[in-house]
Amino acid sequence: MGTFEPLRCQHRDVTMEGFVIGPGQGTTRGTILMFPGATGPGHSFRNAMRELADLGYLTVGIDMYGICADISSPQAAGGYFAALMADPVLLRERVVAWFETVRDLPGVDPHHMAAIGYCFGGKCVLELARSGAAIACVTSYHGLLTTHAPARPGEVRAEIAVWSGGHDPYAPAADLDALRAELDGAEASYQITLFSKAQHSFTDPDHDGVAEGIAYDPLAHRIAWSGTLAMLAEKIGQ
16 A cells, blocks of 8 residues: 655645655556545545555545645634635636646646545535546535536536535535536536435545534445446546
8 A cells, every 4th residue: 555645736825735645556547636625634535545546546635725724623724715715716726736736747647637526625626627627537525516607618628427415505406406507508528416315525424413414424425436436447547
């Protein structure tokens, strides 16, 4: 098994530090950017990265806030999250800056890249797809779905997978309908799966029950993860 190594990205005046794990011995199948939720990477997030590395993928955990950001508590991290949500142009630029940093790493095949995001990270990967970046596929788990700049026809290159919960207060039905209409209008290739009883963070046992409307759902998690592995194998794992 490989080990986590630091990886930095510069955007405007902010230096960010993520971490990368590779498959160790063996051939890299492709490269995956992993965007955590608003409170930063937790235990289950790192476990998912390790699993992907074991499957042969070079996997990069993304830092959207900067090396000086205090994410020691949800309250502290929330300030950085709110600042990025209030400046959606900056948010999209930062996501693209990370994509370009990883794309330009030695040994990375730019034609075999994917992105996975959770909650806030789900919004990040959708913004990456909307930007027109040349990425093979993106997966949003219980992501925030709204945008300041909807995808335009012919510009979305990524295959998009959205996994959402029917009882997610942060991604209501109206937002899901608006996303579907947006992607149809953009002529994008996508799939949206709705788990009717699932709540927010349904893939994340670390956040089970931390607030109303947030709960882990092991069946939804297992189905969504299996579907993601299938898409990764098809799009970047050959």
